[in-house]
Amino acid sequence: MAVIMDGKALSIKLKNALKNEVDELKNSGVNPCLAVIIVGNNPASKIYVNNKKKSCEELGIKSLEYALPEETTEEELLGIIDELNKNEEVDGILCQLPLPSHICEKNVINAISPEKDVDAFHPENVGHIMIGDYTFLPCTPAGVMEILKEYEIDVAGKNCVVVGRSNIVGKPMTMLLLKENATVTVCHSRTQDLASFTKQADVLVSAVGKPNLITADMVKENAVVIDVAINRLDSGKLCGDVDFENVKEKASFITPVPGGVGPMTIATLMKNTVTSAKKKVK
Numbered sequence: 001m002a003v004i005m006d007g008k009a010l011s012i013k014l015k016n017a018l019k020n021e022v023d024e025l026k027n028s029g030v031n032p033c034l035a036v037i038i039v040g041n042n043p044a045s046k047i048y049v050n051n052k053k054k055s056c057e058e059l060g061i062k063s064l065e066y067a068l069p070e071e072t073t074e075e076e077l078l079g080i081i082d083e084l085n086k087n088e089e090v091d092g093i094l095c096q097l098p099l100p101s102h103i104c105e106k107n108v109i110n111a112i113s114p115e116k117d118v119d120a121f122h123p124e125n126v127g128h129i130m131i132g133d134y135t136f137l138p139c140t141p142a143g144v145m146e147i148l149k150e151y152e153i154d155v156a157g158k159n160c161v162v163v164g165r166s167n168i169v170g171k172p173m174t175m176l177l178l179k180e181n182a183t184v185t186v187c188h189s190r191t192q193d194l195a196s197f198t199k200q201a202d203v204l205v206s207a208v209g210k211p212n213l214i215t216a217d218m219v220k221e222n223a224v225v226i227d228v229a230i231n232r233l234d235s236g237k238l239c240g241d242v243d244f245e246n247v248k249e250k251a252s253f254i255t256p257v258p259g260g261v262g263p264m265t266i267a268t269l270m271k272n273t274v275t276s277a278k279k280k281v282k
């Protein structure tokens with residue numbers, strides 16, 4: 001049976017270390033501050049924003065929340081971002097996605113100053129990730145890399161398969177694995193015979209959003225399986241893409257959902273906020 005990789009425990013360890021850094025920053029007169037914008041009433045987004053606020057409180061990072069109504073115009077939202085870009089108190093700006101359909105996500109992402117873009121979604125920061133020279137870590141993929149490091153899983157020379165190619169998870173995940181010398185294959189909705197790829201994976205990362213997409217017969221014996229997805233079933237229960245109960249019998253390591261990658265995403269966001277605040281130390 002696989003070792004269950006405890007992202008929750010690791011996130012607590014990382015946040016404890018970050019808390020010390022926040023205390024040191026405060027002693028030198030710098031108060032880290034994260035601005036979080038949420039537009040509309042998406043229940044999942046509200047939970048994510050509350051978890052981010054809670055982590056800020058735990059670490060002593062000031063959080064400014066902008067809970068805007070669904071009918072907020074793009075112009076209004078861009079106006080708030082412009083103010084936050086200019087506000088010297090603010091170290092990080094995060095606009096929770098998805099946005100209502102009348103607002104162009106690309107315009108919003110591009111409007112956040114790359115210097116305060118703690119989600120690392122701005123094309124300038126994406127470019128830095130592409131060339132492996134970055135200040136802000138892509139939160140979810142960097143969280144996955146921390147989990148691998150904690151469990152001493154070296155991806156160099158391994159066959160890594162990433163299922164999903166989104167700008168926020170799949171693509172940056174590919175870049176971080178490449179940086180660590182993995183051989184990476186990226187699969188997506190147009191991939192034919194997904195199982196033929198996943199069966200080759202020494203390390204399989206699934207970031208799709210479809211319960212039971214990855215079944216035990218699709219996984220190589222002793223593979224490391226990382227489940228990034230967060231799906232809510234009709235019963236209210238959370239699950240990932242992986243058939244956890246059966247795959248854990250075959251894999252050597254596996255992340256659970258919840259309690260795997262999710263908490264590490266938030267820990268990395270906190271780390272990026274602290275990194276940004278450190279620039280103020282004279």
Ligand code: NDP
Pocket residue numbers: 140163164165166167168169170187188189190191194207208209210213228229230231261262263265266
């Ligand atoms: P997107 O919907 O943006 O991307 C999903 C990807 O999955 C796409 O590349 C899509 O392919 C691919 N895909 C869809 N169906 C299949 C299929 N049948 N076989 C193979 N690939 C398929 O999602 P995100 O990347 O934003 O998020 C992915 C999951 O991760 C979601 O469940 C989300 O909730 C979760 N998530 C979790 C986080 C965490 O902290 N743990 C953080 C962010 C996201 P194509 O490009 O061809 O459409």
